[in-house]
Structures are given as C-alpha cells and as structure tokens.
Amino acid sequence: MEQASLNAKKLKVRYFDIDENPSEHYLNAEKGLKSWLLTVDHKRIGLMYLASVILFFFVGGVLAVVLRTELFTPTENLMNADTYNRIFTLHGAIMVFLFIIPSIPAALGNFLLPMMLGAKDVAFPRLNLASFYIYSVGAIFALISLAVNPIDTGWTFYTPYSIQTGSAVILITLGVFIMGFSSILTGMNFIVTIHKLRAPGLTWGKLPLFIWAMYATSIIQVLATPVLAITLGLLIMERFLGIGIFDPALGGDPVLYQHFFWFYSHPAVYIMIVPAFGVISEVISTFSRKTIFGYWAIAMSSLAIAFIGSLVWGHHMFVSGQSELSTVVFSFLTFFVGIPTGIKIFNWLATMYKGSIDMKTPMLYAMIFLFLFTIGGVTGIMLGAISVNVHLHDTYYVVAHFHYVMMGGTVMAFLAGIHFWWPKMTGKMYSEFWGRIAAVIIFIGFNVTFLPQFIMGSQGMPRRYFNYIEQFQSMHQLSTIGSYLLGIGFLIIGAYLLHSLFRGEKASSNPFGSRTLDWMTSSPPAHHNFNYTPVVYNGPYDFHKPIADFTIGIAGSDEHHGHGETVKADKAEA
C-alpha cells in the first residue's frame, strides 16, 4: 500500500465529477446491428452473453417445468420414457454448458471486470469477441443436435450408453467441445487483464473481491477445460472410429471415462459457484455499507477452493467400481472444500454485523443465497461421507443437493448481480417493489421444489426415473407445484425488467453507494468506461471515506476523449 501510494504520487492527479446525465454512452456511441455484431467493447459483449444465457435459461427452465409436470403422476401422463430421457438430458446440458458456466463469468464478468480494474477494455478485445462467436458456434451445434435427434444420455454422456445410443451424441459433444474453447479464451483474457491492466494504485490488496473470484475461476477454466475437450474428443473418436478406450466391448474402461469427465466437471462446479461468491461479496458489503470482513480470507479461500476442488473429482464415483482406496482418498480430500466455503459464509455474516443494512432486492437475494447455499454446502458434507454416500448416490438427494448449490447458490447470486448492476448496465432503475415480491416467490418456490427432493432421495427415490413407485407421489407433486411457483417468480422478474428497460426511472451513477471503480462512471458507462484514467488510493470497501475520494484520476487524462465539458471543477491536487 505504501509503495502504491508512493508510485501514485508521482502522477499528477485531480478529482473528477461523474456525469449524471450522459448524452453519449456505450449503448448509443455506435448504432446499428453491425455495431453490435462487430463490437470489441467488453460491455456490449457482456450484454450479448447476458442475452444468450438468459435465452438458454428460459429454454432450460421450460424443459424443467415440462419434466416436473410429467412427474406429477407415477406413470406416463405427457410423454413416453424416450422423450422424457431426452428432455432431462437437454435440461441438464443446456443449464450446465449453455447457461450456468458462462452466466456470471462471461456475462457479468465481461461487463464488470475491466471497469472494476479501471481499464478501458479487456487485454485482448478481439479475442473477447472471438470467444463470444466460438460460444455461439458451439451453441448452434447443440441446437442442431436438438433438431436432428435430441440426445438421451444425461448431461454426463456416460459410456458405454453414449457410444450405443442412436441419438446425436457427436453433434452435441462437438458443441460442448467448441464452447470449451470460448471458456478457455475468456479465462486467459481475464487473467492477463487482471495482471496487466489495473489502474494506477490498484494493488492486489485493493482488488474488489469479485475480481479475486474471477481470477480463481479463470485459472480453473484455463486448466480444467482442456481435459473436457480431450474427453469429448476421445468420446467422439470412440463413437466414430471405435478406438476402444472407453467401450468395454473393445477392451476399454467406462470407469476411465468417468474419471476423465469428472476431472473437468467437478472443477466446473467451481467455475459455476466461485464467481457467485464474488457477486455476494460486492452486494453484502455495499448493502451493509461496511468494510468487508476478512478481505484476505475471502480472496484466498476462492483460490483454495479452486485448488482443492481440482483434487476431488472421484467423489462422484464412490460406487462406480473405482478402487476402495481411491474412494477413501477422494472422500478425505472432498471435506476440505468445506473449510474455505465455511470461511466465506462466516466472513459475510461478520460483514453484516454492525452494518447499515438496506434490504433492497440484491441484498435480499444475497441473504437467500446465504441460506440456500448453506443447505447446499452441508448436504455436500453429507454426500462426502462415504458410507452415507453409498445410500444417497444417484438418488434425488443428489439432485436436490446440486440444485441448492447451483440454483440456490449461483442463480441467486446471478439474480443479485443482475439487479445490483442493472442500473449500471442499462441506466434505468427496476421496480424495487416487484423485485422484492419476485424474490420472496422464488425463495418459497425454490424450497417447495427442492426440499421434498431431499426427503424422497434419502427414502430411496432414484434420479432420472420416468416412472416411480407410488410411495413417492406426494413428494413429487409438492415438488412440481414448487416448480410452477418458481416459474411464476421468474416470469415476474422478466416482466418488470423489460418494463424497466423501456420505461424505467433514470438511474444515477451510483444508486447504492458502492465504492468500487465500476460505479465511478456514468450510468450507462461511457464508451471507454471512464472519461479519465482512474487512480486508486482507497480500498474497494472503504465505506467510511466519502465517495468523492474514489473518483480521482490522472489530471489531463480526460482531454483526448473529448469529454472535457463533463468535468466541472478542478477540486484539488491529491
């Protein structure tokens, strides 16, 4: 910190004012479809990702409601088993690969990361656009596979079923394979950006925790995704050429496939949840108006989770036929993910202590996150215990557990983030009243949907079942009703956000009083984020200092942007 201030002092700086009524911003700086399709602006790319992931969340959500409706009765009522299997596979594959993996990192991350760093853009803007197009090409492959012959293997593509089935396995795995490169490139881009493009004075110890979370996520993306690519490549070769690596009929080993698959897909769970941790840190500190408690504990626990999370994949395979020794080692390691996760939850709670808590919609979602994610976490400990896992593996207990983590965790944090940064992204305010109503409906709907699944799971209800024995019917019906409630909640969100987009009240530059750099620019932000080069003197959560102390920039750095008129006064030399 000393060093940073010293370095910064060599710069000539002054206070800047933020334009509360920007006539020109990133949304209207360039016009026309071409200006979107060929943009290298990280904010526009972020919005395009946002639109894509919301579209796929909608599709995946509709599929979920269809599944739940089929499960209202123990036997067939809407579709046959074959169709059901395709739909649950698509629900899983779309939600995992097309929605949740790119959700926070690619959509919010792209929009926010350069702004939080005080940069004009990511390190490689063209590569950034390329990664969006790679994602799109992958998505198109996935969509074509739906049109041709929807896959019915489950999103895990387990061999030998995925080698034998008649559905379009190659097309969708090729799609996922391609999307993986998008994920790798985004990760690379973010790592370089964080290392090289921080504003003057923005030391590692002053990075917003969202940046630390994105940093940990990017490392996993870069290191783990290539293994998925290799696995899917081998699967495609197995189906196409019969090379005999996974197919037992050719001397291959299906358990090897599971190792390969989970070697990526377990760390992928942390690609999904760690960015959510970042969002929660920002939201809780802002709406508690309080310095984050345990900055380094939260920042380092993200890296710890990324590291330990790469060593626990075998806990998906306790009854798969892997050796007992492996099972014991993987169980032991698995529990250690619980420690940094617990540390985060306690630090967030401590941040709220003696805060000034404003229960706005993003904070409501952050609290819902804390509650639901805690349940997701402790049921993870349950599943890590080997003897209990033998009973619970591949039952609805597991289904409930990962929905509490992925939906109760990541999706709630995503909703918190969307509401939190909505004014910044669009320049409009959403309806606080409807925001809270929808949050409460979603909270109730979520628990009605997934709590019964814990119970029927521990009672022995296997997952991926089209028919079930009558004993489980009441729990299934409760769960189905909950899913309708959830659906209604999401429709309300869609409605008031659309309303806000067209008729929303104008947002100020910093409606929630945050202290990070992303708020130290107009809403919506200028074409190049800031009209000056920001200089950072204070921590990202120094709520005890006036906001003006956070809008310091290099004197004269605004001139070449041609926005000199937005600077009203030369307040002082810092």
Place this chain on the structure above:
Amino acid sequence: MEYLTNFFLPSAESTYATQVDALFHFINIVSLILLVGITFAIVYFSIKYRRKSQEDTTPVITHNTTLEVTWTVIPLILILIVFGWGFKDFVEMRTPPGDAYEVHVTAYSFGWDFEYPNGVVSANTLYVPEQTPIRLLMRARENDVLHSFFVPQFRLKQDLIPNRVTTAWFEAKRTGEFVYFCTEYCGAGHSIMNGLVKVLSQEDFDAWLEEEAGRDLDALPLAELGRITFTSAGCAGCHSLDGSSRVGPTFQGLYMAERQFTDGTSRIADEEYLLESIIYPQRQINVGYPNNMPTFYGDTLSERELAGLVEFIKELQ
C-alpha cells in the same frame, strides 16, 4: 424421534444399515444447528442493523484473527469426525465375512438375472435367506451398458459394468420383501428396471432352491414355458400384459392385431410375425416405439422357449 427417522429414511433392514443411519442423523443434527445459527444471524442482523438513515456510518472492522481461526478449526474437527466415521462404516460395508453365500448377478437392458451356487437362475427377483451374509458378484451383460443395484432398505448400492466384476454384500436382518432399483441411467427402461429382494427363512429358502432346481422345463406345455420365459428372459422389463404401454408394445391382444410400422407398411401379428420380431426385432419397428430391443434372443433362447413365448402371447387375448 422414530417418526422423524422414518420420515427421512426407509427402515433399516441390513446389519450395517443402522450404523449408516447414525452418521446420517449426526450430520443432519450438526447441519441443522449450523443452519439455524446462520439464519438467526442473518435475520437478527438485518433487523437490528437495518439502515436508519442515508447518513448511517459503520465501524471499520477489517478482520479478526481469533474468529477466523475459530471458524476454521471447529469445522475442521467436525469434518475429520465425519470422514473417520464414514470411513469406518465403509470398510465394514465393503468387507464381506469369509463364509458369505454367493449369488451372481447379471444386469441387462432392462432386467436382472440372479444365479445361485446350484445353478438355479431367478429373473428379476433376488431370493436370499435371512441372517446370512450374501455376497453379490455382479456384472452387466456383454455389450450392454452400465447399471447399478440399489436396495434402499439395505443401504446397498453398487454399479455393474460389462466385462468387469464388481462386488457388494449384505446381511438381511429379517424376512420380508424389499424393493430394489437400477440407479445408473441405462435408457428407456431405466425406471422400470426394478424388482424385489425376497428374504426368506433358511428353511423356506432351501425349499425354494430345491423346487427350482428340480423343475423340469422340458415337460411343461409350451404356453406355460412361455410364461416362465417371459419373466426369466426379461421381456417383462419392456412389455406389459395388461394393455399398458411401456418401452415396447403390450402383449395383450397383440396376436392377430394389425401392426403399423415406421416404414409405412403394416402386417397382421401372426405366429410368423411374433417369432420374427423376437429374433430380428430391428426389421420392422412399430410406430411410436424406439428401436432398442436387444437382438440376441435368437441366440440365447432355445427353440422351445421361442415357440413357448409365441404360444404364451397367443393366449393373451
């Protein structure tokens, strides 16, 4: 308490089930305490420290090493307990007593064969004597896919893999019927690939085994042989006898009915058609059903069994 236990878990019917349950309850109780504490803190803080004015200021509390250590060490102790406990019971769940009675299990899409030491094979129902350790030697049929054998009341689960042998063991505490499921997704018939474990007294079990071993299938009338084959060959996995539609068409009223095929043709289901569609199921696919019936029945069933199946279907009018 017992009501609560039964609400969360099926009755514990194997020797090690009670131990597994004890850990399940321990984790639940500790988790509940944690969850209640966290929830209380969230609610209490958000009421007590709610924003009173826009000018609110808050104290600068950056960290507290004692607290950080506390909430690292206590969970650390807890997870080590949970790991050790789960490990201890797992060792027992994976170590069958040396004198265990062995049953060979073969799973296929979509059914199960259980073969006993004297050569008797039971289809889709596992018969075992009570209070005897049973060791299962399990595999999925060659060229088939993964399956998993799950008996909730025994807390028993193990995947089955083609060309590999996996094992599991249990000892049933009392006689009764306990449902088992397939828990590794295996296709259209996955959710109907379940059945019963029938636990008999030692005398009843011996009597059953003897009766099965002494049964002379060659002396049975064809239709009767067909009825047995219908179960033992696994036809029941996909075809119903009551008119309901499962993975494949029902057998009720099938004989002499007109069948529509996916290539637009149709045919009367006479004896020749029935036999042909058992041996060459992929030649003509019924409209509305997937093309996924195994093609090995021509090899695995005897001439008499095939003829028996046809006669059996003819009787189902």
